[in-house]
Amino acid sequence: MTTEPVHAGGTVALEGEQLDRLITALSERKFEVLGPKLHDGAIVYDRLSSLNDLPSGWSDEQSPGKYRIKRGKGDALFGYVVGPHSWKKFLYPPVQRMWQAERNGKGLHILPNHDSAPSKFAFFGVRPCELSALAIQDKIFLGGPYVDPGYKARRENLFLVAVNCTQPGGNCFCASMNTGPKAVAGFDLALTELSQDGHRSFLVEIGTAAGAAMLSGIPHRPATDADKQLAERVLAHAARHMGRKLDTRDLKDLLYRNYEHPQWDKVAERCLSCANCTLVCPTCFCTTVEDSTDITGNHAERWRRWDSCFTVDFSYIHGGSVRATPRSRYRQWMVHKLAAWLDQFGVSGCVGCGRCITWCPVGIDITAEASAIRQSDQAKAPAEQGRESE
Amino acid sequence: MASAIEQPEIAAAAAAADPMLPALYSIQRVRQETDDTFTLELVPEDSHSSFGFRPGQFNMVYIFGVGEVPISISSDPGSLPMLKHTTREVGTVTRAMRQLKRGDVVGIRGPYGSCWPVAKAVERDVVIVAGGIGLAPLRPALYRLMAEREKFRKIVLLYGTRTPEDILYRQELEHWRGKFDLEIQVTVDRAASNWRGNVGVVTTLIPRAPFDPSNTFALVCGPEVMMRFTVMELEKRGVATERIYLSAERNMKCGIGFCGHCQLGAVFVCKDGPVFALNQIAAILGKSEI
Numbered sequence: 001m002t003t004e005p006v007h008a009g010g011t012v013a014l015e016g017e018q019l020d021r022l023i024t025a026l027s028e029r030k031f032e033v034l035g036p037k038l039h040d041g042a043i044v045y046d047r048l049s050s051l052n053d054l055p056s057g058w059s060d061e062q063s064p065g066k067y068r069i070k071r072g073k074g075d076a077l078f079g080y081v082v083g084p085h086s087w088k089k090f091l092y093p094p095v096q097r098m099w100q101a102e103r104n105g106k107g108l109h110i111l112p113n114h115d116s117a118p119s120k121f122a123f124f125g126v127r128p129c130e131l132s133a134l135a136i137q138d139k140i141f142l143g144g145p146y147v148d149p150g151y152k153a154r155r156e157n158l159f160l161v162a163v164n165c166t167q168p169g170g171n172c173f174c175a176s177m178n179t180g181p182k183a184v185a186g187f188d189l190a191l192t193e194l195s196q197d198g199h200r201s202f203l204v205e206i207g208t209a210a211g212a213a214m215l216s217g218i219p220h221r222p223a224t225d226a227d228k229q230l231a232e233r234v235l236a237h238a239a240r241h242m243g244r245k246l247d248t249r250d251l252k253d254l255l256y257r258n259y260e261h262p263q264w265d266k267v268a269e270r271c272l273s274c275a276n277c278t279l280v281c282p283t284c285f286c287t288t289v290e291d292s293t294d295i296t297g298n299h300a301e302r303w304r305r306w307d308s309c310f311t312v313d314f315s316y317i318h319g320g321s322v323r324a325t326p327r328s329r330y331r332q333w334m335v336h337k338l339a340a341w342l343d344q345f346g347v348s349g350c351v352g353c354g355r356c357i358t359w360c361p362v363g364i365d366i367t368a369e370a371s372a373i374r375q376s377d378q379a380k381a382p383a384e385q386g387r388e389s390e
Numbered sequence: 391m392a393s394a395i396e397q398p399e400i401a402a403a404a405a406a407a408d409p410m411l412p413a414l415y416s417i418q419r420v421r422q423e424t425d426d427t428f429t430l431e432l433v434p435e436d437s438h439s440s441f442g443f444r445p446g447q448f449n450m451v452y453i454f455g456v457g458e459v460p461i462s463i464s465s466d467p468g469s470l471p472m473l474k475h476t477t478r479e480v481g482t483v484t485r486a487m488r489q490l491k492r493g494d495v496v497g498i499r500g501p502y503g504s505c506w507p508v509a510k511a512v513e514r515d516v517v518i519v520a521g522g523i524g525l526a527p528l529r530p531a532l533y534r535l536m537a538e539r540e541k542f543r544k545i546v547l548l549y550g551t552r553t554p555e556d557i558l559y560r561q562e563l564e565h566w567r568g569k570f571d572l573e574i575q576v577t578v579d580r581a582a583s584n585w586r587g588n589v590g591v592v593t594t595l596i597p598r599a600p601f602d603p604s605n606t607f608a609l610v611c612g613p614e615v616m617m618r619f620t621v622m623e624l625e626k627r628g629v630a631t632e633r634i635y636l637s638a639e640r641n642m643k644c645g646i647g648f649c650g651h652c653q654l655g656a657v658f659v660c661k662d663g664p665v666f667a668l669n670q671i672a673a674i675l676g677k678s679e680i
Contacts, residue, residue, distance in 0.1 A: 098410050099410070099411060101454060101455075101497075103454055106416075106493045106494050106495060107414075107416075107435075107495045108414065108454050108495045108497075110411060110412060110414070110497065112408060112411055140647075140648070141648065144646075144647050144661070145646075145661075146409045146646040146647065146648070147409075148648060149408050256673070259674075259677055259680070260677075285648070285650060286649060286650030286651065287643065287644075287648065287649050287650070288643050288649065288651070289457075289458065289643050289644075289649075291455055291456060291457045291458070292455065293454075293455035297455070300454055300455035302410075302452075302458075304410075307643075307649070307650070307651075309650065309653075314641065314651060315640070315641050315651070316641055317639060317640065317641050318478070318480035318481060319480075322640065322641070322679060322680070323679045323680075324679065325679060327679075328678075328679030328680075331679075332653070332680075336653065339656075340653070340655060340656040343656035344656060344658070
């Protein structure tokens with residue numbers, strides 16, 4: 001056991017119980033540590049004060065439209081996948097006041113929000129697909145000519161502890177989207193939970209100098225080849241056991257050329273337009289604004305809240321909504337996610353986390369919808385289709 | 391998304407500060423244009439305002455406690471700091487806007503979006519096709535064209551409205567027609583028997599309009615169905631696809647690419663548009679509910 005300094009790019013091993021000291025170290029450095037916690041029958045993201053807050057020994061069962069927690073086989077700390085929450089709620093709050101205004105006579109006066117010290121978050125237990133989702137939201141809020149100042153402040157202070165997925169869930173397809181089950185970039189520290197002969201340890205990859213600094217003072221040992229091989233083995237196993245698959249070959253053009261595919265009508269018969277998929281999606285970023293005044297009429301506020309392309313109001317312009325039917329709204333969401341996103345941001349809007357499948361009340365499965373369109377690509381000659389299905 | 395058209399530079403200061411905070415403008419005048427359209431004439435409260443814009447760009451206009459809407463700028467880029475916004479009374483915000491009086495203060499964020507390719511049209515014919523209030527975002531382009539009239543060849547405005555009473559900026563158009571070499575053809579959907587002009591949709595004017603299709607830039611703004619048929623007629627005349635530009639409209643909550651509301655296929659109308667080269671949106675023009 002040593003507390004020798006470690007460096008970005010290095011890999012060390014922590015014995016199971018030492019991981020608690022990482023949470024302590026983060027708290028001591030004034031981070032608000034957030035991570036998975038059992039709450040109301042689901043694993044959600046909330047404030048952690050120690051390792052005991054993690055849903056140790058719990059697992060989850062996910063299929064289209066279904067989520068149940070259950071006791072896992074062992075006492076793994078990270079034996080579940082993603083629940084209804086995603087990290088975006090911390091960086092990009094669901095409801096946020098943007099500014100206030102006071103009326104004085106005919107004039108008015110705008111009062112910007114003066115944040116006290118911006119939040120300093122440590123996300124503990126970020127899954128590889130979620131790291132990709134974060135990188136996508138960075139492109140949206142920081143990558144263009146305009147920057148969201150609140151997102152920027154919170155993002156700059158962020159400390160990221162990733163956890164690789166050794167037990168993929170029933171709706172997971174990160175392997176198809178190239179976002180998991182192993183984190184390759186974008187973390188300060190990345191953990192792989194290893195369990196052998198009842199002994200638990202964590203392989204810790206150090207992504208940044210900040211990650212290395214956080215480990216100093218926490219007893220660890222050099223990672224052995226055996227540790228690394230075991231981690232590789234469990235992650236390779238996880239990659240082969242994804243609950244779902246999405247064939248991404250030519251997917252953008254496939255969807256663009258099938259705007260009038262009959263599958264959109266079929267899915268619209270089931271889709272409730274409830275917006276659950278967009279709210280649980282870790283990359284969906286749409287918002288609306290609300291303006292209000294107090295009872296005197298002299299004080300106004302402007303709030304921003306998460307919105308969804310599934311609402312009728314979303315596309316309203318004078319004369320009516322552009323996307324008046326559920327068919328067009330589902331199509332907008334899916335074509336945006338899997339196709340237009342590539343044109344807009346150079347990357348797919350889907351990270352394969354499976355939340356939209358799990359939390360859809362009627363169990364619509366984005367991978368099945370894409371596959372149904374691929375099976376009967378309207379723009380292809382029937383002969384060609386026949387050959388492909390042979 | 392890579393854009394094929396002139397993109398105005400975004401002032402570093404505007405981008406660096408909180409882009410959701412409006413600047414304050416006071417109303418100098420509310421001018422009734424037609425039965426249901428009016429123009430706000432605005433001047434900045436901040437006498438050091440460095441606001442500048444290009445024809446075709448828009449602002450987000452905030453009415454105290456009521457809301458904020460995107461409205462194209464319809465004034466002369468040469469008469470800053472005065473800004474004019476022509477809009478129709480169609481919703482909660484625009485109705486509240488119509489009630490404003492001289493001296494009332496509104497919030498302005500902008501200018502946002504792409505602009506008409508005026509500079510590219512030098513030494514060429516320019517045909518402007520407008521439907522109804524679609525003339526408002528084209529008026530700054532007309533000001534630019536009139537200010538440097540000698541740089542362009544033929545300039546033709548084809549303008550369709552519902553009735554003769556709905557013709558916007560009538561005096562100004564007549565003044566320009568008298569003073570400069572500007573061909574204006576107006577058509578209306580319906581009119582009383584004393585109307586001696588054209589009756590019919592604006593696309594019927596295109597086949598005989600006096601411009602050289604092989605050397606023409608076309609700037610088009612109006613309802614989507616009107617733009618779709620206008621494009622077909624222009625292409626039929628032989629105007630090159632890459633010289634046809636359209637201004638699109640979608641719901642917008644932010645104007646800067648964050649809210650997601652204005653997506654039109656792969657483009658964001660707020661930042662990739664509102665002015666598009668036809669080839670940017672040709673594939674989805676005419677598809678319903680995109």
